Amino acid sequence: MKKAPLAVLLLTLNPLPAFADGEYLLQRCRPAAEGLASSSAAQRTAGAYCFGLLQGIRELNAIYERKLGQQAFFCLGETTLSHSANARLVVDYLEARPEARLQNETLVAVRALRERYPCR
Secondary structure: OHHHHHHHHHHHOOOOOOOOOOOOOOOOHHHHHHOOOOOOOHHHHHHHHHHHHHHHHHHHHHHHHHHHHHOOOOOOOOOOOOOOHHHHHHHHHHHHOOHHHHEEEEHHHHHHHHHHHHOO
């Protein structure tokens, strides 16, 4: 059995974008920033995507902060940032910079956090 045609078929059926950009992130972080308590299942799922991505970025950067100090992507230090506040920061960043919606979602999130929490 040839595996290549099956792989091509599976790739074409993938509902996720090949390149998740700032617009994709904005659509998922808006519900998260507004609160998920009274949201639909679709909005909660979108919010969970946003929370997960941002938490991963923050956790990795916390390792960089411990190991690299001021050379980390951004410096939260002892700052406590809730998931919804983190999502709001990204939403505000993207709404103020429509051109950033065309950039990679991870890059956009890091830039938003670095702007608000620069290393000094």
